[in-house]
Amino acid sequence: MRLDADDLSAGALGAYLARGQQPRTLQLLTVTFTLAYRASGTGIPRLGNDARRTEVGATAEDLIERSVPFVEEIKNRTAGVELEAWLNQERGPGSGLWDDLAGIIKDGVADGWAANEEIDGPNYRRSRIIGPSERLNWFSITAVYMNSVPLFCGEYHQHPYGEINMVIPLDEGALLRGPRGWQGPGWTSPEPGSHHYPEVVGGGLIALFYLPAGRISYDITVPEDYDFMVPEGYRMSAADGQ
Numbered sequence: 001m002r003l004d005a006d007d008l009s010a011g012a013l014g015a016y017l018a019r020g021q022q023p024r025t026l027q028l029l030t031v032t033f034t035l036a037y038r039a040s041g042t043g044i045p046r047l048g049n050d051a052r053r054t055e056v057g058a059t060a061e062d063l064i065e066r067s068v069p070f071v072e073e074i075k076n077r078t079a080g081v082e083l084e085a086w087l088n089q090e091r092g093p094g095s096g097l098w099d100d101l102a103g104i105i106k107d108g109v110a111d112g113w114a115a116n117e118e119i120d121g122p123n124y125r126r127s128r129i130i131g132p133s134e135r136l137n138w139f140s141i142t143a144v145y146m147n148s149v150p151l152f153c154g155e156y157h158q159h160p161y162g163e164i165n166m167v168i169p170l171d172e173g174a175l176l177r178g179p180r181g182w183q184g185p186g187w188t189s190p191e192p193g194s195h196h197y198p199e200v201v202g203g204g205l206i207a208l209f210y211l212p213a214g215r216i217s218y219d220i221t222v223p224e225d226y227d228f229m230v231p232e233g234y235r236m237s238a239a240d241g242q
């Protein structure tokens with residue numbers, strides 16, 4: 001199944017709805033998709049019985065402090081396929097780094113100090129936790145919370161210097177799309193100059209990302225041939241599988 005970029009862009013959808021206009025194509029599907037997305041969660045992340053969640057809530061300072069040795073490790077590496085493979089192999093779930101960061105940022109989202117600014121309703125939220133500074137070798141840290149069972153695409157953007165992005169599913173099976181495919185618990189690392197939608201499918205997740213020099217650009221046009229897709233067994237829209 002293939003949809004046009006105009007139909008799935010969160011920003012475009014908001015503009016259509018605000019102006020009382022309809023998308024050019026797939027009007028019914030898109031509206032159904034949007035309503036289902038908005039109704040799909042309460043805005044409260046479902047943390048379940050995750051043993052990694054700390055007894056006393058962690059703080060933003062805990063996240064920054066835990067990130068200091070991490071950025072020291074990656075500061076002279078370039079985002080891309082090699083770094084992504086290394087992160088998933090050496091710093092994935094079960095490693096001290098991944099487990100610590102995941103526990104801290106889950107606390108942050110649950111307690112409201114991370115991903116607490118709504119971009120498009122309670123199921124698409126973001127916040128920059130710290131801007132680039134010498135303490136973190138001029139990396140910034142941002143957290144995004146996205147929650148949608150059907151495919152949802154956030155704001156299209158470009159990474160002038162690349163991105164190092166940790167994926168923390170809150171629902172089993174929730175996935176984020178990276179440049180090399182759909183990613184569950186682990187990492188993606190889009191190359192410098194690459195651009196993409198943040199795309200989620202299968203439920204709620206947190207993306208915790210480190211940006212060299214804090215650079216990210218929303219001044220980028222979506223390619224006309226952008227290829228929307230979902231893994232087999234997942235839902236492209238709210239109308240699928242019903």
Ligand SMILES: [Fe+2]
Pocket residue numbers: 157159163190196198
């Ligand atoms: Fe990104």
